[in-house]
Amino acid sequence: MKRILLFTTILLCIEMTAQNTNNTDFWQKDKIMHSVGSFGISTITYTYLSIHPKHKNLPELQKRLISLSTTLIIGSLKEVVDSTSSNHYASWDDMGANAIGALTFQAVVTIPLNFNTRHKRKKQRYN
Numbered sequence: 001m002k003r004i005l006l007f008t009t010i011l012l013c014i015e016m017t018a019q020n021t022n023n024t025d026f027w028q029k030d031k032i033m034h035s036v037g038s039f040g041i042s043t044i045t046y047t048y049l050s051i052h053p054k055h056k057n058l059p060e061l062q063k064r065l066i067s068l069s070t071t072l073i074i075g076s077l078k079e080v081v082d083s084t085s086s087n088h089y090a091s092w093d094d095m096g097a098n099a100i101g102a103l104t105f106q107a108v109v110t111i112p113l114n115f116n117t118r119h120k121r122k123k124q125r126y127n
Contacts, residue, residue, distance in 0.1 A: 031097040034075070038101025041071045043109070064106055071102040
């Protein structure tokens with residue numbers, strides 16, 4: 001069930017952002033900052049969960065889901081604050097950039113780490 005939920009969430013985020021990411025106007029400085037900020041939040045959350053003694057033994061999938069959801073929640077809160085500010089400018093493109101940053105972390109960092117761990121376990125089993 002968790003995998004289905006994760007897969008569905010990823011597909012929805014990709015679908016939302018795929019329409020606008022090919023546009024050259026999408027990758028403005030603001031969107032790049034959203035992507036990098038989301039990547040950083042995901043990194044901090046995942047690292048905290050991996051190092052802290054209380055959370056160290058959580059399954060990898062759960063750590064990934066927590067870091068992904070934390071990033072998307074913080075990005076959503078930032079857009080809510082933007083919508084209530086004086087210029088009233090909240091953007092779905094910003095949310096798309098947040099999703100891209102969070103998913104990039106998941107694809108680039110946590111998935112290869114998981115493959116390395118599996119490879120080490122298999123290697124230890126055969127030795």
